Each structure stands twice: as structure tokens, then as C-alpha cells.
Amino acid sequence: MKILVCISNVPDTTTKIKLTGDQSAVDLANVQWIINPWDELALTRALELKEGSGGKIEKVTVITVGEKTAEPTIRKALAIGADDAIRVDAAPGDAYAVAHEVSEAIKNENYDIVLCGIESSDYNGSAMGGMLSEFLNLPSVSSVSKLEIEGDQLKVNREIPGGFEVVEPQLPFVAIVQKGIAKEPRIPSMRGIMMARKKPLNVVAATGATALTGFLGYTPPPAKAACRMIDAENVGELVDLLHNEAKII
Amino acid sequence: MSKVLIYTENFDGKFKKLNFEAASYGAEIAKQLGGEAVAISIGNVDDNELKQLGAYGVSKVLNFKNDAFADLDNQAYASVVAKAVEKEGAEVVIFSGSTTAKAVAPRVSVKLKAGMVFAAIGLPKNLSPFTVPKKVFHGKAFADVEINSNVKIISLAQNSFGLVESATEIAIEAFDVDVDTAFNTKVTKVEKATGKVLLNDAEIIVSGGRGLKGAENWPPLEELAEILGAATACSRPVSDEGWRPHSEHVGQTGKIVAPNLYFALGISGAIQHLAGVSSSKVIVAVNTDNEAPVFQAADYGIIGDVQKILPQLNEAFRKFKNEN
Numbered sequence: 001m002k003i004l005v006c007i008s009n010v011p012d013t014t015t016k017i018k019l020t021g022d023q024s025a026v027d028l029a030n031v032q033w034i035i036n037p038w039d040e041l042a043l044t045r046a047l048e049l050k051e052g053s054g055g056k057i058e059k060v061t062v063i064t065v066g067e068k069t070a071e072p073t074i075r076k077a078l079a080i081g082a083d084d085a086i087r088v089d090a091a092p093g094d095a096y097a098v099a100h101e102v103s104e105a106i107k108n109e110n111y112d113i114v115l116c117g118i119e120s121s122d123y124n125g126s127a128m129g130g131m132l133s134e135f136l137n138l139p140s141v142s143s144v145s146k147l148e149i150e151g152d153q154l155k156v157n158r159e160i161p162g163g164f165e166v167v168e169p170q171l172p173f174v175a176i177v178q179k180g181i182a183k184e185p186r187i188p189s190m191r192g193i194m195m196a197r198k199k200p201l202n203v204v205a206a207t208g209a210t211a212l213t214g215f216l217g218y219t220p221p222p223a224k225a226a227c228r229m230i231d232a233e234n235v236g237e238l239v240d241l242l243h244n245e246a247k248i249i
Numbered sequence: 250m251s252k253v254l255i256y257t258e259n260f261d262g263k264f265k266k267l268n269f270e271a272a273s274y275g276a277e278i279a280k281q282l283g284g285e286a287v288a289i290s291i292g293n294v295d296d297n298e299l300k301q302l303g304a305y306g307v308s309k310v311l312n313f314k315n316d317a318f319a320d321l322d323n324q325a326y327a328s329v330v331a332k333a334v335e336k337e338g339a340e341v342v343i344f345s346g347s348t349t350a351k352a353v354a355p356r357v358s359v360k361l362k363a364g365m366v367f368a369a370i371g372l373p374k375n376l377s378p379f380t381v382p383k384k385v386f387h388g389k390a391f392a393d394v395e396i397n398s399n400v401k402i403i404s405l406a407q408n409s410f411g412l413v414e415s416a417t418e419i420a421i422e423a424f425d426v427d428v429d430t431a432f433n434t435k436v437t438k439v440e441k442a443t444g445k446v447l448l449n450d451a452e453i454i455v456s457g458g459r460g461l462k463g464a465e466n467w468p469p470l471e472e473l474a475e476i477l478g479a480a481t482a483c484s485r486p487v488s489d490e491g492w493r494p495h496s497e498h499v500g501q502t503g504k505i506v507a508p509n510l511y512f513a514l515g516i517s518g519a520i521q522h523l524a525g526v527s528s529s530k531v532i533v534a535v536n537t538d539n540e541a542p543v544f545q546a547a548d549y550g551i552i553g554d555v556q557k558i559l560p561q562l563n564e565a566f567r568k569f570k571n572e573n
Contacts, residue, residue: 013501014520017389026390037502096358096365118351119367121501123385123392126367130323130355139433140323142352145495155437158321159348159496161260161449163441165320169434176351179503180495212364216380216393221527227534227544232553235561238533239569241549246531248510249453249477249569 001057003046004111006102006128007077008036008092008120009070019218026218033073037185038117040080042175044182045147046115047081053149059083061111065092065101071201078196079188085201093211095127100209102128103135112171113154118143118178123215129176139173145180251284254339255307256330258349259294265450266412269305271345273413274405276306277372278341286417287311289333289424291326292318296421303419305412311337311424321349322432327356332426334361340400346407347449354404363400370409387501387524407449408507409528448497451480453510454529456499458484460515460536460555464492469559470514476566482506484516500525515555518543535559 011017012032020027035043043062050057062077063086064070074085088101114136116129133140145164146157156175157164169175188196230238242249255275257268272288279286288302288310299310311333318325330353334342342357344350350367358365366381370391374380378395381403385392396402448454455474457467467481474481481497488498499506501521507528514535516522523546526532534547535555544550551558 011386013524015386017386019390026386094364095355099355099359121387124368124383124387126351127355127358127365130352131359133323134327134356134359140352140356141434142323143348160439160441161347162443162445162447163439165436165440166438167434168437173433179498184489212358212362212396212398213366214395214397216378216395218385218393219391221384221388221391224546225548227547227550229544229550229552232551232558235551235558236565236568238549238551238562239565242510242531242533243569243573246510246548248531249566 090206099131350404453479458516
């Protein structure tokens with residue numbers, strides 16, 4: 001069996017977001033780049049599955065659509081433990097274009113399980129995994145918070161309001177994963193970082209997939225009024241303000 | 250005539266506020282286009298429930314009644330929705346803020362080569378180019394997104410538009426498409442809490458952080474939630490410590506919530522936590538540290554030990570509830 005994990009290269013989630021002077025773009029100069037947090041959890045789970053499979057899962061591959069500047073993030077995924085990597089050489093367009101490029105790059109590779117994070121922490125699109133499954137014409141399960149292999153059968157938990165469903169998908173399939181899929185993301189070890197330099201990172205040409213959406217401009221979030229402080233000895237005032245001023249209770 | 254198709258998932262045969270919010274939003278866009286708002290229902294929803302959509306401007310509902318569709322299969326659902334879009338010649342397709350949007354909408358997008366905007370926060374600002382507002386970087390910036398395909402798909406961020414009543418005569422039309430009901434994904438077990446206020450439905454959320462110091466200190470917080478009819482939630486360290494289940498984790502990597510009132514109790518307000526709650530209408534924060542970043546995001550704040558303040562809050566809110 002082979003597992004593919006889709007990786008997005010995103011600004012660190014603690015980044016202060018600044019806009020360019022004309023507000024046409026987010027200013028990404030001097031930004032620290034990371035593996036999208038949900039993709040990192042997906043990779044961690046893929047490695048756990050491989051290690052627990054007794055050799056049945058031969059390899060875990062990561063793929064990203066990005067320019068050469070995305071390579072440090074891919075190397076980090078290799079350092080964490082992925083066996084090899086694919087970079088589709090293009091600036092990532094919208095989710096539609098990215099999913100299209102990934103589907104073209106892997107259509108002859110026959111991965112059994114494809115893992116995608118449920119959203120990316122930059123543009124919050126939440127669409128790439130679902131789109132990829134449709135381009136590949138594979139079944140998909142979204143909101144996956146647990147993924148186990150029992151014999152030849154995969155079992156996943158899909159979160160629903162107030163609980164979860166256990167879903168058994170036919171393989172190959174695409175799992176769109178969220179929090180809970182792995183406890184904590186793995187941190188690369190020194191040995192992992194050394195080994196990552198020698199692991200294959202295959203660069204493939206893009207097919208020129210077109211985006212169907214584009215960002216026209218940005219604005220900073222509206223300024224917030226200062227917090228009104230209430231004396232700890234007089235919490236009744238809070239109740240009064242929520243009722244009479246905010247009119248929320 | 251331009252048509253807007255509104256996808257309505259049901260919850261055990263019933264609609265929730267988020268479905269009516271999506272209907273309201275779709276009906277407003279239909280008005281902008283000078284067209285008609287049509288809904289699609291998949292599964293088994295009775296006519297009385299379907300007719301409720303008429304209160305929010307929907308003039309027709311396609312009723313795809315099929316018991317095999319009691320369980321969600323993304324491929325099968327997307328096939329039905331895409332067929333409905335084609336049958337109606339809809340220009341715009343609306344999904345609610347539920348998780349179904351993430352599961353089904355992207356597949357419909359590929360089937361129809363329709364550009365998609367996830368979690369829009371308002372009506373289109375422009376019809377040509379078709380431009381929709383959304384938040385990016387979890388609310389650290391707002392963006393205008395253009396959709397340049399013939400069919401446009403929008404999912405609506407929950408509680409970002411609200412309900413708009415517009416009583417409309419509604420027709421129910423049986424809708425059937427030839428689709429394989431031997432799904433590629435099978436639901437084998439369902440586990441669901443009953444009688445609890447669900448985090449994503451809650452108008453009020455009471456959330457606890459590390460300031461509560463341990464799982465054993467949650468009863469007063471649960472008491473406050475009960476008094477207010479609120480859902481309980483927590484910050485990431487709390488779920489990582491196992492004091493509370495992961496399903497309660499609110500924040501950038503957990504659940505994104507947008508209640509009317511959010512209590513951050515003993516939560517310092519890491520940037521990732523605030524990203525998950527910043528769409529709340531009113532935020533109340535209680536923390537010992539007056540420099541805690543949570544007070545930058547809060548509307549009302551109390552400086553003090555949450556374990557001492559909570560019993561006082563419970564007393565004050567109980568008194569208020571008894572009097573009102």
C-alpha cells in the first residue's frame with residue numbers, strides 16, 4: 001500500500017498579517033513558512049500507520065504545488081519521515097487549480113490512501129481535498145478525526161454535530177482530516193533532518209490548470225472598541241451590561 | 250430567469266437555523282439577480298418541514314426523497330446536487346456553514362467547473378465581476394474574491410448573514426435522478442450525544458482555559474452553561490491535557506465558532522484561539538493577568554481568578570434568569 005499526503009506551504013499561524021501598500025496582496029516578505037497544521041497532522045498519522053503496518057504500507061509520499069521557495073517546507077516533511085516528495089512546479093492558484101495539478105501529477109501512481117488537511121491556515125478555502133477526490137473520481141470522507149486500518153478494511157471517524165460516525169470507505173479513497181487524527185504533529189529529529197537531504201524530491205512540470213477564482217483585494221479587519229473592564233467585586237454589573245447595553249441576554 | 254439553488258442538509262429529517270440562514274442568503278442573491286430561489290433537499294424530509302423554507306424567500310424545493318441517502322456519501326450527494334443545478338440552469342449554488350459544505354460542495358465544483366468561495370461573510374459586492382467577501386488568515390484580513398466561471402458556488406460562514414424573513418408561496422417538486430445507491434462509503438456506527446447544546450448551534454458558549462487548573466474544576470463552568478442554556482468549550486491546552494474532549498476545542502485548529510456571546514474563562518488568548526472566536530458578537534473575558542491578549546479581543550473583561558469569579562457569575566446570572 002502507498003499513502004499520499006498533500007501538503008500546503010503556509011505562513012506560520014502566529015504571523016502578523018500585513019497588507020501591501022495598495023492592499024492588492026498580503027505582504028509575505030520576512031514570513032516564516034510552515035507545513036499547514038492539518039497537513040502536518042495528516043503526515044504524522046500516515047507515518048504512524050506505516051510503522052504499525054508491519055511492512056504492508058511501503059511508503060508515504062508528500063506532494064505540494066509550489067515554486068522552488070516551497071522546498072524548505074517539503075524538506076521538513078521529509079525530515080519528519082515521508083519517504084519521498086513531489087513538487088508540482090507552479091505558483092499555487094486557487095483550490096481548483098491546485099487539486100487539478102495534483103490529480104494530473106499522480107493519476108498513474110495508484111495511491112491507496114490520499115490524505116488532505118481539511119483547510120489551509122492562509123486562505124481558509126476548505127476545498128482542495130474534496131476537489132482532488134472528484135478529479136480522481138475516488139470516494140472521499142471529510143471531517144475525519146480518526147483513521148484506523150483493521151485487516152484490509154479502513155475505518156474512519158467522521159465528526160457530525162454532537163458526535164461521530166464510523167465510516168468504512170472502499171479503497172482507494174481520499175480522507176480529508178481534521179483535529180484528532182493524530183495527537184501532536186511530529187517534530188523532525190536531527191537524524192531525520194540529515195536523511196531528508198538525500199531523500200528523493202521529484203519536481204514535475206505543471207499542466208497549466210486554470211483557476212476559477214481570484215483575489216481582487218484585501219482590507220484589514222475593522223478596528224475593535226476597547227474592552228470595558230468590570231470590577232471583580234461587582235460581577236452583577238456584567239449581567240446588567242450584557243442585558244441593557246449589549247442586549248445579548 | 251436567473252436561478253439560485255440552495256442546498257439544504259437535514260439533521261434527522263429537520264432543518265436547523267443554518268439552513269434557513271442559507272435560504273435567506275440565497276433568496277437575497279436571487280433578488281440581486283432578478284431571479285428565483287430554489288432549494289434542494291436530499292434524504293427524507295416531510296412536506297411541513299420543507300414548506301418552512303418558504304418563510305425565507307424560497308419559491309420551490311426539489312425533493313429528492315430516497316432513504317438510501319439517510320447517510321452522507323460525498324460522491325452520491327454531489328451527483329444529485331450537480332444534476333439539480335443542471336436541471337434548473339442555476340447560476341449560483343449556496344451551501345450553509347455546516348461541515349457538509351466541505352464534503353460535498355468541492356465535488357460539485359469540479360463536476361460543473363464552477364468556481365467556489367468557502368465561508369463567505371456577506372452578499373456579493375458586485376455581480377460583474379462576481380465578487381464575494383470572505384475572511385482569510387482566520388480573520389486577520391478580509392478579502393474580495395472574484396468567481397469567473399459561469400456557475401458560482403458559495404458556502405456561507407455560519408451566523409454571518411442571519412435570517413431574513415420573506416414569506417413566499419412555495420412549491421414542492423419531486424426530484425429523481427438515476428444514481429447508484431451502493432455507496433462507496435458505508436456508515437457502520439453512529440455515536441451522538443443527546444440533550445446537549447451543540448457547540449455549532451449554540452447562541453452562547455462558555456469556554457474554559459488553563460486558568461481552571463484541572464478537569465476537576467469544571468463543574469462551576471458547566472453550571473454557568475446550564476444557567477445560560479449554553480454549550481461548553483475549551484482552549485487547546487485543555488484538550489491537549491485531556492481535561493476536556495477534543496470536540497470541545499475552539500480555535501484555529503479546532504472549531505471555528507460564531508456565537509452571540511462567548512465567555513473566555515481563564516483563557517489567556519493565544520492568537521490561534523482568538524482566530525477561532527473572533528466572529529463572536531460579544532466576548533467576555535476573565536483572567537488574572539491584565540496584560541493577557543484576550544482583553545484585546547474582548548468587549549467586557551474582569552481581572553481576577555476564574556475559580557473565585559465563576560461562583561459569583563453563577564449567582565448573578567441565576568438571579569437574572571429568575572427575574573427575567
